[in-house]
Amino acid sequence: MVRLFIFLLVLLPPGLNAAPAINGALCELGVYQADTAQGGKPVLLYRDTLELMKGIRATGFPVAFSLELEINTLDTGRIEYSAHVVTLAPNINTYAKEFQSPYGLTARLEPIIGKGGAAYTLTVRPLKPIAVDTAGCGYDHNRKGDFSFDPSANADIHFVARTYGDYLWNNIKYYLEDKYETFAKLNFFTLPGKYQVYLCPCPIRSVIWDKRFHxxxxxxxxxxxxxxxxxxxxxxxxxxxQAAIYRNYGYAPPFLAEGMAGYLSFPSYDAKELLHSRKLLPLDSMLGTYYYLTADPHIADVTASSFCKYLIDEYKVDRFLDWYRKADDLNARQTLSAVFGKPVPEIEKDWRHYLDTLTFDAHQFAAAAMQSETMFQYPLMTRYRTEELKLVATRGDSLHVLSELGRACLFNGDYDGAVRWQGMLVALDTVPQPANIMTLATYRMMLGEYDSAYAELLRARQLDTANPVIAFNIAHCTLLKGDKAEAQRLFEALLGKANAGPASAESRVLLGNLLRESKLTVDQRRAIEYYSTAIQQLAMTTSGSFISAGSLMWTGIAYLGEGDTGSAQDYLSTALYLETRPFYQAMDYLWLGKTADLRGERDVAQRYYRMVLDSRAAEYHREEAKALLLKPYR
Structure with missing residues (x-):
């Protein structure tokens, strides 16, 4: 399983939930299992720290059981709190206990009887009282009104209003449902009921997070x-x-449950690379729960998913499930050998040989690239498309992958790379396609190569004289070359046609910006008309189920042209909040800077212009930001 590992920086739009600092306690949690082979000696499985807040019930699943913790009272010397534990089927047991103690004293809840009679111990050690400011993340999923939800086929998907989960609910719904239904059909899941999926805008305090993956x-x-x-x-x-696996098959150590959950991902590719670089961790160690949970998360994740996929593919799922049902956190090694009839070193040798000789096809890399794009993993998207290109069999497939590589580079802010791949596509295309030539020209414009771009756009127009998107880009390139009068004429000609194409709203905004510079009243009025029409055209993709960050941005620019800096600020800020692509992020910064200038907030404007220069911006956005740092936008 390939997951996203980046620095966690939560950017919240204005006006979100804020709460004052709440008294709490820093606590250390531990889970142990009694080793019957050593006379019941407790073996550590899990240890982590948690900032527990008074008045907020925190829920988690460390290992083997669900846990709820809640502070009842506390002061600087003592703390009173409660713990509630529920084990998984088929051995469902419930435990609850209240504790009163000074800080530093470890409390125990034991025995917790789980799978196959395994005896667990929960330890909680309050370390010290703390005061935490939750102004940036004051949500509680148990509190009415903090989250809303919309249903999908297999889940109720919860979100906080005006956050990413609200705006892009549909995007994630289709991705979750598609993968879940595929896996459910393969495994014949039959349990009724829906899953409650919470799309959190930050690490909310009512959850005991798995810090490996958040x-x-x-x-x-x-x-x-x-x-x-x-x-x-x-x-x-x-x-x-993973939740479905636990519900349908009961508990197994995280190595097995997480590994099985990663079956539909692309773990073996990463595992093979780790094998060749000698970074793949020993299987015997990974079968120990504490070692697995504290190892490098990416390597552990890839190891578990690739090994479990190997067993399922080579020995079939029924045999794997036999191991799954017999394994607990202490006997995974012994049960693996017993079920598969080989010692662990021999099984590991077979698995490593399998990885070493494994080959991949273009379709696997294509699917992995699409998944990476959905998860905003654009560098990984580029990596998979590059591998796909090496394996495609036909010229047509090569052209498609080259186009996708150009997109991937665009999404990464690598405009040189976009030109390189798109240029290869155009060179290989035996029958020149005007859309491909036009796309190459737009990438060149991002590098500031306006003359080359203009020549390619004229070539594209010769091949398709009626294409309105080509006409739009010719007008835009003309504007970037500095010929405003000719650009105005071209935009007016485009909008004078019956079909102005999909870029008609953008054309109206850019034409409005040109007319706005005129001192003639008639031009000022025409500009307002163009802005107003553009806002109406863009309205379909700035609200409702499918919201476009690009449409929000252009709407904000149009409102700024009308002089409505408040609406411009709202739309541009929301566009920036939703945007993941550097090209458009830089454009959002630029227009937020212009908005600040018109509001008389020069310091704010200059900060935004510097953000353009610090980002992977197109050259024409950089040129404008440099000029605006010296002279305010008017």
Whole structure:
């Protein structure tokens, strides 16, 4: 399973939930299992720290059981709190206990009887009282009104209003449902009921997060919690699949449950690379729960998913499930050998040989690239498309992959790479396609190569004289070359046609910007008319089920042209909040800077212009930002 590992930076739009600092306690949690082979000696499986907040019930699934913790009272010397534990089927048991103690004293809840009679111990050690400011993330999924939800086929998907989960609910719904239904059909899942998926805008305090991936799977309540923002996205389908595995098959160590959940991903490719670089961790160690949970998350994740996929593919799922049902957190090694009839070193040798000789096809890389794009993993998208290109069999397939590589580079802000791949496509195309030539020209414009871009656009127009998108780009390139009068004439000619094409709203905004510079009253009025019409055209994709960050941006620019800086600020800020692509992020910064200038906020404007220069912006956005740093936008 390939997950997203980046620095967690939560950017929240204005006006979100804020709460004052709440008294709480920093606590250390531990889970142990009694080793019957050593006279019941407790073996550590899990240890982590948690900032527990008074008045907020925190829910998690460390290992083997679901856990709820809540502070009842506390002061600087003592703390009173409660713990509630529920184990998974087929051995469902419930435990609850209240504790009163000074800080530093470890409390125990034991024995917790789980799978196959295994005896677990939960330890909680309050370390010190703390005061935490939750102004940036004051949500509680248990509190009425903090989250809303919309139903899908297999899940109720919860979100906070005006956050990423609200705006792009449909995007993630289709991705989660598609992968879940595919896995469910393969495994004949039959249990009724829906999963409760929470798209959190930040690490909410009512969840005991798995800090490896910033997720939490609570199978006893069919709950799945993920972070879903432009800067961090842990909304991987494997979380919902893992909850389903636990519900349908009961508990097994995380190595097995997470490994099985990653079956539909592309783990063997990464595992093979780790094998060749000698970074693949020893299987015997990974079968120990504490070692697995504390190992490098990416390597552990890839190891578990690739090994479980190997067993399922080579020995079939029924045999794997036999191991799954027999394994607990201490006997995974012994049960693996017993079920598969080989010692662990021999099984590992077979698996490593399998990885070493494994080959991949173009379709696998294509699917992995599309999944990476959905998860905003654009560098990984480029990597998979590059591998796909090496394997495609036909010229047509090569042309398609080259086009996708250009897109991937665009999404990464690598405009040189976009020109390189798109240029190869145009060179290989035996029958020149005007759309491909036009796309190459737009990438060249991002590099500031306006003359070359203009020549290619004229060539594209010769091949397709009626294409309105080509006409739009010719007008735009003319504007970038500095010929405003000719650009105005071209935009007016385009909009004078019956079919102005999909870029008609953008054409109206750019033409309005040109007319806005005129001192003639008639031109000023025409500009307002163009802005107003553009806003109406863009309205279909700035609200409702499918919201476009690009449409929000252009709407904000149009409102700014009308002089409505408040609406411009709202639309541009929301566009920036939703945007993941550097080209458009830089454009959002630029127009937010212009908005600040018109509001008389020069310091704010200059900060935005510097953000353009610090980002992977197109050359024409950089040129404009440099000029606006010296002279305010008017």
């Amino acid at each position: 997720t939490m799977v609570d199978p006893t309540r069919s709950g799945v919690f993920v972070i879903y923002t432009t800067t961090f996205n842990s909304a991987d389908p494997m979380t919902m699949i």
